[in-house]
Amino acid sequence: MKNNKGRCLTRALVAWIGLFLCMNAQAALEIEITQGVEAGIPIAVVPFEWQGAGLPPHIVSDIIEADLKRSGRFDAIPRGDFLSTPHDHKQVNFKDWRLIKAEALVVGRVQQLGSDQYQVEFRLFDVFKSKQLGGFRYKVPGGSLRKLAHQISDVIYLKLTGERGAFDTRIAYVTVERGSVKQRYLLRVADSDGFGPVTILESNEPILSPSWSPDGQTLAYVSFEKGRSMIFTQRLRDGRRELIAQFQGLNGAPAWSPDGRTLAVVSSREGNPEIYALNLQSKDMRRLTNHLAIDTEPAFSPDGRHIIFTSDRAGRPQIYRMRSDGTSVERLTFEGVYNARASYAADGKRLTLVTNQGSGYRIGVFFIDSKGLLVLTDTTLDESPSFAPNGAMILYATQQGGRGVLSAVSADGRVKQVLRFQKGDVREPAWSPYNRKL
Amino acid sequence: MRNKTSLAIVILLALTLAACGGKKGVKDGEEDGVSTTALDDGSGGLGSELGAAGDLAANNKVYFEYDSAAVTDDSRVLVEAHAQNLLDNPGVTVVLEGHADERGTREYNLALGERRALAVAEIMVAYGVTRDRMQTISYGEERPESLEHNESSWALNRRVVILR
Incomplete structure (x- = not known):
């Protein structure tokens, strides 16, 4: 040894x-x-x-x-x-x-x-x-x-x-190719190692926030293709798309409930960005937050009982948790000047998030019980972290040589790797759940 | 006529303040409600351009501090000049495009851009413009004006663009 x-x-x-x-x-x-x-x-x-x-x-x-x-x-x-x-x-x-x-x-x-x-x-x-x-x-x-x-x-x-692997899973991400006049945004799905990418959507307008349905069959995302942000879902098998949210103002940050029936979304249709629960079948929208501050980036807990989200209600963005009906709001993070875009590991005990402790935007793991925060990266413009379904690795986006690349880090911070594509700016990665059929 | 004069004064003030604010990039000394930036030595030759339709079109960007949707006093004058222009031209509507710099998360910045656009809209409403003449769109950090990764680039990207 x-x-x-x-x-x-x-x-x-x-x-x-x-x-x-x-x-x-x-x-x-x-x-x-x-x-x-x-x-x-x-x-x-x-x-x-x-x-x-x-x-x-x-x-x-x-x-x-x-x-x-x-x-x-x-x-x-x-x-x-x-x-x-x-x-x-x-x-x-x-x-x-x-x-x-x-x-x-x-x-x-x-x-x-x-x-x-x-x-x-x-x-x-x-x-x-x-x-x-x-x-x-x-x-x-x-x-x-x-x-x-x-x-x-x-x-x-x-x-x-003795632990389940997550190699036979997929990742979704957005690639931006800058042309002389226009930019091209590509929403792609690839194997967990970045190979075999398939473009599922192409647009001249921004695409962001891809989010996997719990069965791994559908992506929800934000697209500006109609001139402003709207939320779509798209089934991977046949490409069937549905326009889910086109309310006045911004529509963003879609996140699936574990049973796949509800999308938590952010809308400013009542004047201020708030989090809503959108029933995918009835299209019923229920407002979950009500605060003058920004409330965004919701994510369900694996048991569906809680939603965590980013809010600047205390002056700077921090992570909060509420019951999935919008009650019992509590602040989770206190360490650092900026904590945002948190999402759960499958164990329900850890979150991965973007954290700024004063020296840049980095990827961290937050332990809900102990409230401890472990910073995993040492770069300065890290974004969009998500756990592999087995909780062992975290995929995120960072900047290298002036362009966006995907990176992965082990949940303990010991192993890091960069996935470098030959073309374009790569961003907004999201790791799929299990449940991929051969 | 009186309307025109007041508009001219507002625009002069706005341009002067915007010019000063832009040069320094930060709020100038401001104590006890007295702004020290309003005085200009007159060498800028602003007077000759007054009232030209291009002035507002060229001065249509409201800049913000980091992670803030608060419109500074200097910028408020510029927004009010646009509001006055809307009152003077009843058929005109505007789109308020909110933007953020690249730091932090995209969805938070989308919300921040929206908040900035809404903050500008509120000033216009307070000035007397009806809401149906304004539309807010946030692009978050997706449409940067400057592509560099530094402080001066970020300052340019934290903006609301008022588009006719």
Whole structure:
């Protein structure tokens, strides 16, 4: 372990995972791990054997290795150190892996069965116990190989950490491409690692605040396409859109209730930005806040009983909590001059938020019970944080070299990475819930 | 005629104050309700442009302090000049576009931009303009005037634009 430390840290700091998406050159993306971890589980991911014509549509083992690295829980041993390259249990010699201090080993094989049919098998081993921890075989079309790789990463993560992985989830975000005259705003959905982006909405006017429905099937967002802010929902499966809020004044900050029936929204239709509960079926709007100050950025607690929100009713923006019927308002944050855009972790005990303690807008985690605030980042214009559904990572937007990039940080602040797209300003990320069907 | 004269005075005051405020970027010494910025040495040659329709169009931005929707006394004069213009031209309506700088969260800034636009609207209402002649739109931090990430750029972006 000690031996691994230096090597691991150095590698993490210089690691450039040069993964490029072949399908769409425009969407090319690189992930830089900007801050590594000192004590991840040393794991060896052997490149899977390929049995088929030409090149496989996706390199499954590369995707798995990158997933595990990004989580900060693993230290991927460089392939150059490997003493052998097994692809199944019969070929594994545990001594080879103990020598290079691997604690876990992943091997596998991808076979092409038909023109668009692939069989993938993998096995996970505990090197010290010389024991197989798991093994699965799948048959999928080429378009599902990337998704399958993330599912395999989730299996490995669960077996080795005891916690559920969040690799097989998605992220939504907004990309802005500045033209000479006009700007183009793209609302996109990609895999949790930023690959495979699909543009679900294009507009010459601003798009912001994408928010996932609890079933992961629909996004609510704010669009200025009709000249001012309005709230839309859009089903991902078929692109069906619905204009939800076009009241006078601003319409913003949509947030779903856990049962998916209500959207908390911000409207100034009565003269001042207030939070309302909008019943998606009856379209009934119920006002929840009533204060001269700004009340915005609502977010439901996972049990649906509370709504947290940002208010400057005490002079500066701070986080408040009320019951979801608008009663029992209490102030939660007192540390720092600016706390905003808070949202819950699935455990209901932590919030992630934007905090300014006097030296810039950074991402923090707030512990509801102890009222403790942990600042995770050291940049100055961080925005839009959201937890992965397993609560282990936080995705947010920051500025790098004068443009917006997506970043992720582990919930304890130890691992950081930047997702850099080749084009445009990237902003407003939101991590999806579970519940994604294959 | 009297109306025209009063408008001219208001505009002169507004332009003078706006010019002073713009140069310094911050409130000038203001004690016991006495503003020390109202005096001008006259070298600006403002007089020749009085009453021209372009003056208000060119002076249509109200700037704000960080995280504030309070209209400064200097800016209030400018807003009132626009209000007077609306009273003088009954057929005209305006759009009040509220903006914020990039710092902080987008939705909070959307609300802040709305508050700024509403603050300008309130002054116009107090001056006698009816609400149906004004529309407020907040763009939050989405439409910056200056794209740099520094204090002077942010000061330009915290604004309400009065559009005819």
